[in-house]
Amino acid sequence: MISVSINGEVRQFDNLISVSTLLEQMQLTGKRIALERNGEILPRGQFNQQLLADGDRLEIVVAVGGG
Amino acid sequence: MATDLKSLSQSVAVNYGTQLMNKDTLLIAGKSYNSRLLIGTGKYKDFNETQAAVGASGAEIITIAIRRSNIGQNPNEPNLLDILPPSKYTLLPNTAGCYSADDAVRTLRLARELLDGHSLVKLEVLGDPQSLYPNVVETLAAAKTLVADGFQVMVYTSDDPIIAKQLEDIGCVAIMPLASLIGSGMGILNPWNLQLIMDRVQVPVIVDAGVGTASDAAIAMELGCHGVLMNTAIAAAQQPVLMASAMKQAVEAGRMAFLAGRMPKKLYSALPSSPTSGLIS
Numbered sequence: 001m002i003s004v005s006i007n008g009e010v011r012q013f014d015n016l017i018s019v020s021t022l023l024e025q026m027q028l029t030g031k032r033i034a035l036e037r038n039g040e041i042l043p044r045g046q047f048n049q050q051l052l053a054d055g056d057r058l059e060i061v062v063a064v065g066g067g
Numbered sequence: 068m069a070t071d072l073k074s075l076s077q078s079v080a081v082n083y084g085t086q087l088m089n090k091d092t093l094l095i096a097g098k099s100y101n102s103r104l105l106i107g108t109g110k111y112k113d114f115n116e117t118q119a120a121v122g123a124s125g126a127e128i129i130t131i132a133i134r135r136s137n138i139g140q141n142p143n144e145p146n147l148l149d150i151l152p153p154s155k156y157t158l159l160p161n162t163a164g165c166y167s168a169d170d171a172v173r174t175l176r177l178a179r180e181l182l183d184g185h186s187l188v189k190l191e192v193l194g195d196p197q198s199l200y201p202n203v204v205e206t207l208a209a210a211k212t213l214v215a216d217g218f219q220v221m222v223y224t225s226d227d228p229i230i231a232k233q234l235e236d237i238g239c240v241a242i243m244p245l246a247s248l249i250g251s252g253m254g255i256l257n258p259w260n261l262q263l264i265m266d267r268v269q270v271p272v273i274v275d276a277g278v279g280t281a282s283d284a285a286i287a288m289e290l291g292c293h294g295v296l297m298n299t300a301i302a303a304a305q306q307p308v309l310m311a312s313a314m315k316q317a318v319e320a321g322r323m324a325f326l327a328g329r330m331p332k333k334l335y336s337a338l339p340s341s342p343t344s345g346l347i348s
Contacts, residue, residue, distance in 0.1 A: 008135075026139035028139070061134060062133075066108060066134075067161070
């Protein structure tokens with residue numbers, strides 16, 4: 001069991017899970033998002049290979065209206 | 068015949084203005100823009116209103132914010148980038164809400180990834196949540212990091228001419244001083260400082276924040292500012308789309324008046340507009 005913080009919310013996963021599988025579970029596949037893992041940008045091209053690790057902190061962002 | 072001549076001369080005047088304005092572009096980081104009005108996309112009722120206001124404003128550079136995505140709780144959430152596609156507008160991601168250089172830099176790195184490497188950004192680091200006054204110390208630090216990292220930084224700052232010059236020296240591509248506090252609608256409180264900034268920096272000076280109504284935007288342009296960036300003045304108007312149109316015209320009118328060169332101000336004039344000779348007696 002691993003714990004991962006996603007946008008400040010801690011979630012548990014039974015098995016090793018890739019970033020792209022996580023995004024699929026959150027219905028974010030193909031959406032215009034950007035992702036930071038432990039303070040570093042994770043390029044879209046690496047979503048498939050990268051497996052989440054216990055204690056990872058993810059930030060997933062979108063564009064919203066702003067001034 | 069008289070009517071025809073009149074309409075002809077009017078159309079010549081209009082065309083002259085249009086031609087002049089077509090040549091008079093705003094150059095930022097090597098790219099030219101026809102519109103000198105930049106607008107934000109926050110505080111609108113919905114995306115339809117955002118889209119209509121952006122359209123009416125004629126703005127080509129549109130600011131956006133970067134925020135946490137929903138993580139599955141709202142899969143059908145509409146996306147701003149679908150209604151304001153990067154192919155049609157120059158999207159300017161901002162760092163509104165950031166109170167440290169580190170947060171601002173992180174936010175803009177995420178924005179660059181989100182927008183496929185787009186490097187033109189708006190840096191703003193705030194000092195306190197009541198006034199939203201910029202923290203220039205953090206702003207300077209963030210600007211250094213971002214410029215070194217290849218960003219083209221348009222920077223929101225106070226109207227301090229010394230800080231403005233330092234930001235230009237760091238390599239910022241536009242200096243964007245406040246006219247008054249963000250969201251205040253107080254207009255241009257210190258035109259003399261804006262003048263001091265324009266006298267000192269070579270890059271475009273764009274008034275960002277404080278504009279309340281069309282005349283404020285026109286005054287900024289008449290002062291010689293290269294552009295105006297606003298959000299609340301349009302979004303918080305009773306009729307935002309109508310105000311967006313008013314702002315478009317105000318920025319154009321102010322720019323034309325600046326280029327035309329206004330008459331000098333004087334307390335009174337001994338030269339009436341009508342001839343002093345040929346008066347009946």
